[in-house]
Structures are given as C-alpha cells and as structure tokens.
Amino acid sequence: MPQSTLTASTIGLKQAQKALQSLGLSQRGLASAIQLAHEYAFVSRGVIDKFFNGLPIRNEGFVLICKTLNLDWAGIVGLETSPTVQEASEPFSTQPTQQHRVKTETVGINRAVVDSPTNLPRSGIKDFVGRNEPLQQLHRQLQASERAEISVISGMGGIGKTELALQYALQSYQQQTYPGGICWLQAQEQNIGAQIVDFAQVQLGLNVPQELPLEQQVAFCWRYWPPGSVLVVLDHVIDYRSVEHYLPSAKSRFKVLITTRQAQLAEGLISLQLDVLSEAGGLDLLRSLIGTARINQELQSAKELCQRLGCLPLGLNLVGSYLARKLDWSLDQMLEELATKGLATPALDKTLPGMTAQHGIVAAFNMSWKSLNEEGRRLACFLSCFAQAPIPWILVEGALGWDRSTLEELRDEQLFGLHLLERLDNGVYRLHHLVWEFFREQLENDETCAEVKHAFCRQMIAVAKWMPQTATFRQLRIAEVVIPHLTEALAISTSHELRRVLFSELRQIIVIELRQLIFSMIKRLIASPLRRVVLS
CATH class of the missing domain: 1.10.260.40 (lambda repressor-like DNA-binding domains)
Structure with missing residues (x-):
C-alpha cells in the first residue's frame, strides 16, 4: 500500500x-x-x-x-x-x-x-436514538437542490433541535459531506457576525481586514472561503431578521441549517418540525442512559415514565442521567417523586457538565415564556385550567372578554407560534403534559390566579348548560370531551356556589350519557345473533 x-x-x-x-x-x-x-x-x-x-x-x-x-x-x-x-x-x-x-x-x-475546518461542540449523549428518520429527512432537504438552501429545525423547548443539528453535523464531518468546513454559530445572545469572522481567522487562517465594518468583514469571509461545500449552523435563532444579513449569498456550495422555537421563522424556508419521541424511542433513550437490564426489569414503569414526561427528550435525558447516578432507586420511586414534586423534582432541575442541553425543564420553558406578551401569558394560564386532555377550541371562545379573532391571533402567533400548543385536529388543541404543568405553576404564582380560575369555571358552566337533556350522537361525543374539563373545573374552583352548580351540571351530563350508553347496548344486544338466547 x-x-x-x-x-x-x-x-x-x-x-x-x-x-x-x-x-x-x-x-x-x-x-x-x-x-x-x-x-x-x-x-x-x-x-x-x-x-x-x-x-x-x-x-x-x-x-x-x-x-x-x-x-x-x-x-x-x-x-x-x-x-x-x-x-x-x-x-x-x-x-x-x-x-x-x-x-x-x-x-x-x-x-x-484533508481535515475540513470545524468548530463543532461535543455531543453529550451516548447513543443517538429515535431520530433516524428526521436525520435522513434533514439531509435530503439540504441536498435536494443545487442552489443554496436554508433548512430549519423547529420545535418546542427541550424537543432536541440542537442535538439533531449537532448529530447531523458530526456525521457529515465524519463522512466529509462538507469538505469546505462546518461552521457552528450560537445565535442566542451572541453576535453572529463576530463569530463568523472569528471562525474564518482561527479555522480558515483568513486575514480579514479589520478596518472594514462588520458586515463587510463577513462578506469578505464568504467571498474568500476555501473551496468545497460548506455547512453553516445557526443554533437557537429567535429573530430571522437579526441574522439574515450575515448569511452567505445564494451560492450552491453553502448550506445553512437553523434551529428555532418559532413555528414560522420566515417565508420561503424549508422547515422540519420536530415532534416528541415515540414510546419505543423514549424507552431506547432510557436504555442508553441507565441500561437495558434495568429498564427491562421495570418495563411497565418505564413506559409510565415516558408517558409522564410526554416523551420529551430533554425530560428523559435529565431523568435518565439522574437515575444513572441513583443506582438504588427504582423507576417507581422516580414516578412517585415526579407525582409529588412535579417540575420541582431535582432530576428535572439542571443539566450535568458535558450534556448538550444547557438548561433544566423550567429554565428551558422560561425562555419561551419570556417571548410571550402579556395577553399570550394570560391565555396560557387560562388554558392550564383545562384538564390534561384535548381541548376543543369552542370551549375557549368568549373567555376572558376577548373576541374570537383576538383569541385566534393569540393562539396562533403566541402559543402555537412557539410550539407551546399542539394542534391535534381541526379546532382541537392540546398542551404537552410538562408545558401544562409549567403554565399551571405560572397561574398559581400570578396575582390574577383567582380571577382566571373563576372565569374558567363560569365558562364551563355555560358549556354544561348548553348541553340538552336528550343528546344526539354528535352531542354525546362532545360530552365525552367536555366531562374531563368540567371535572377539572370542579377541582380548582374555590367558590362554594360555583362548585355546587358545576357538580349539578356534571352529574346531569353523566346521567344523560349513561342513559344513552345503556340504550345503545340494549339495541346492539337485541340486534345480535344471541338475541333469541337472551329473550328465552
């Protein structure tokens, strides 16, 4: 050789x-x-x-x-x-x-x-699991066109956007997909232009004219960047307009990858919306952190833990790393801790050195909370009054004195726009379990807490009174969705009078639903082949 x-x-x-x-x-x-x-x-x-x-x-x-x-x-x-x-x-x-x-x-x-220049941070995970399809889709997006492409990974805080971008960059570096280099930029609270110039000087050895304004220095870097395709990653972009003028011009060898919590960062960008892990992916992540044998011994508890954390990668990573240090703890003990302390559980509080994530659950959600305006926060608190179940938007309309268009604007631009609210179907939404807990804590600590809860209970009473005494099939399906929220209203109400009315309305709806259920069962029994046996 x-x-x-x-x-x-x-x-x-x-x-x-x-x-x-x-x-x-x-x-x-x-x-x-x-x-x-x-x-x-x-x-x-x-x-x-x-x-x-x-x-x-x-x-x-x-x-x-x-x-x-x-x-x-x-x-x-x-x-x-x-x-x-x-x-x-x-x-x-x-x-x-x-x-x-x-x-x-x-x-x-x-x-x-030849070693391609890079400044990639270290990944803090042992095994990258449950994200193979998004990883492949991301590569296809970036390589799909001969012109410059900007791809966006979007999703709620803690969903694993940074880790996905980092894993793609690391694999691309190992496979030399971008021989011109991989430049990793921190967009949050740091100057993008200065980072680009620093990369060009340190990693590329370019002599950037310091007398030029910063934007021209950046343009110099793109112009004299060494040959070969290049990947530029901007992690945690909040405002696209603040970074757009620093991006390379439309040259085919530059590919840009952005991570953001914004559902719609800018027009014309190719977006990959990241969802929570599947149960199987969540279990694989826990196995990689605390061992296969330990998970298999308490498989049902492990599944409950995934459900309790909503299969959010950050939550699973934090809890898994915590359990890896607590060798005498069972998974049931961890579930009890979460049930008792909620988001205040020490396991969810902070990250360990070396982890890709830099913040615990509450700190991660706080970043999104700070991006909401006053009305958006008020709506978030109101939604936390609902049960942890699908929320038909018709139950929200008319709440807090806002008209329909105002509510929709707050929903779409504030909560849905930051991936804090999930759309399940036409007119049906849901809060992630941990987001629901976070919003509920914000409500409990707010001076308007009693007022918001009172408004929610009044809203539920109005919904209950709308239900007729004899319900159609469609109305019964609505009742199935409404009952959990009526029950939650009964639980959080501090007014004796409201509790009495809620209990009365809830009982009435349940009686109607049970009556209809029994009637349907009798009809099916009579129509079945066994009817002769029953009648005899």
Whole structure:
C-alpha cells in the first residue's frame, strides 16, 4: 500500500520554523498564504498545527506547506515515512478536470481527505436514538437542490433541535459531506457576525481586514472561503431578521441549517418540525442512559415514565442521567417523586457538565415564556385550567372578554407560534403534559390566579348548560370531551356556589350519557345473533 501520510523530521521542523519566520508569517497566516499561492488549494489550521508538532498529515497538505515555505518537501520529511515523488507531489482541487480525476484516483489523493475546518461542540449523549428518520429527512432537504438552501429545525423547548443539528453535523464531518468546513454559530445572545469572522481567522487562517465594518468583514469571509461545500449552523435563532444579513449569498456550495422555537421563522424556508419521541424511542433513550437490564426489569414503569414526561427528550435525558447516578432507586420511586414534586423534582432541575442541553425543564420553558406578551401569558394560564386532555377550541371562545379573532391571533402567533400548543385536529388543541404543568405553576404564582380560575369555571358552566337533556350522537361525543374539563373545573374552583352548580351540571351530563350508553347496548344486544338466547 502506498504511504498516504508524511511526518516532518526534527531537522525538517527546524528548517520549516525558520522559513516561517523569514517570511514573516504565523501559522494562522500560513493557511492564507497557501490559499493565495496555490489556487483552489486549502490546508486547515489544524493540519498546520499537526505539521509543526511533528505529527503525520496527508501527503498533499505536507507538500503544499513545504512549497509555500519555499522548501523541498523531500528534505523535510522523515525518511521512515517517505513516499515516492509521484505520490507526494500530486496536486489536488475541489473541481478537478477529468484528467486530474484519473490522476488523483490513481495515487489515492482526494481533496475530501484533508481535515475540513470545524468548530463543532461535543455531543453529550451516548447513543443517538429515535431520530433516524428526521436525520435522513434533514439531509435530503439540504441536498435536494443545487442552489443554496436554508433548512430549519423547529420545535418546542427541550424537543432536541440542537442535538439533531449537532448529530447531523458530526456525521457529515465524519463522512466529509462538507469538505469546505462546518461552521457552528450560537445565535442566542451572541453576535453572529463576530463569530463568523472569528471562525474564518482561527479555522480558515483568513486575514480579514479589520478596518472594514462588520458586515463587510463577513462578506469578505464568504467571498474568500476555501473551496468545497460548506455547512453553516445557526443554533437557537429567535429573530430571522437579526441574522439574515450575515448569511452567505445564494451560492450552491453553502448550506445553512437553523434551529428555532418559532413555528414560522420566515417565508420561503424549508422547515422540519420536530415532534416528541415515540414510546419505543423514549424507552431506547432510557436504555442508553441507565441500561437495558434495568429498564427491562421495570418495563411497565418505564413506559409510565415516558408517558409522564410526554416523551420529551430533554425530560428523559435529565431523568435518565439522574437515575444513572441513583443506582438504588427504582423507576417507581422516580414516578412517585415526579407525582409529588412535579417540575420541582431535582432530576428535572439542571443539566450535568458535558450534556448538550444547557438548561433544566423550567429554565428551558422560561425562555419561551419570556417571548410571550402579556395577553399570550394570560391565555396560557387560562388554558392550564383545562384538564390534561384535548381541548376543543369552542370551549375557549368568549373567555376572558376577548373576541374570537383576538383569541385566534393569540393562539396562533403566541402559543402555537412557539410550539407551546399542539394542534391535534381541526379546532382541537392540546398542551404537552410538562408545558401544562409549567403554565399551571405560572397561574398559581400570578396575582390574577383567582380571577382566571373563576372565569374558567363560569365558562364551563355555560358549556354544561348548553348541553340538552336528550343528546344526539354528535352531542354525546362532545360530552365525552367536555366531562374531563368540567371535572377539572370542579377541582380548582374555590367558590362554594360555583362548585355546587358545576357538580349539578356534571352529574346531569353523566346521567344523560349513561342513559344513552345503556340504550345503545340494549339495541346492539337485541340486534345480535344471541338475541333469541337472551329473550328465552
């Protein structure tokens, strides 16, 4: 097998360092010098660091460094790693001619094998489970068009948007899908432009003119970015307009991936809406954290734990990591803890060092809560009065003195817009279990708590009185949905009079429903083949 890497000898390193000094270059500047001296060529800062530390690097990168330093590569390389002259001196390009392709394939030299620049953070998970389909869909979206694409991963806080983007980037780095580099940018409370310039200087070795305004510095970076397709990830974008002017222009080799909680970040963007894990995915995640044997021993409790946490990846990760440290705890004990303390359970409170997530459940939801205006928060508190069941929107209309259009605007732009409210069907919505708990806590701590609960109870009484004494099938189906919310109103009401009315109305609806149920059962029995046996 031909040798594919080269290592500088001790004497060769001294010569290279002397040459670097004589040219007035730093190691960072050497990367830019290589790009200027050899069209389409690029050697990352990491590869240059390896060269000067006496570590093996790919043939083509070694030769380019030596050529730029005006050194004979054969005199710099250690004898034990010397390849043939043809093997080491072969040039490379991201867009080779057909003749060049034949040559590079013959000697095993390829642009993709040079380390692509990246600043990816470490992933804090052991096994990435339950997200294979979204991962494949994300890749298809980004590679679907020859023009520049911007793909968006959206979803509620804690759903795993950052982890999905990171796993895609890490896999792409390992497979060299983006030889031009993968640039990871933190959009929340950090300057995107400054991060891009810093990446270009540190990872690419570009000499960015500091006298230019920041936007022009960023444009310089995109213009002189080394060859090859590039992935740019912007994590946790809140306002698209604040980052849009920093994005690369419509060049096919730049692909942009954005994570956000906004359901509709901007027009024209391809969006992948991330949902909670399936029960099977949730169980796999718990197995990866606390072990297969432990889960299999308490499988039913593990399923209840997934249900209790709504299969939210952040919740499962936090609880799983907590149980991994609590070896004597059973899953039933964890369920009791959650039932007693709710979101105040220590397991949900904070993340561990090394985890991709930086916040516990309450802190994660607080970020979305702060994005709501006063009316949006009031509606969220009102919805927390409902039971943890599907909510027909007709039950909300007319509440809190708002007209229909105002309520719909608050619902769509505030709650649904931040993935805090899930749409199940036409006119039917639901709060995620943990979001419902969070909203209920906000209500209990609000000075208008009693007023909101009173309004909810009045609303439920009005709904109950609307139900007729003899119900049609459709009205009975509505009653099935309404009963859990009437029961919840009865539980949270602090007024004796309201409780008395609610109890009376609830009892009446249940009697009607039972009467109809018994009647239906008798009809089916009479119509069945066994009717002769029964009648006899």
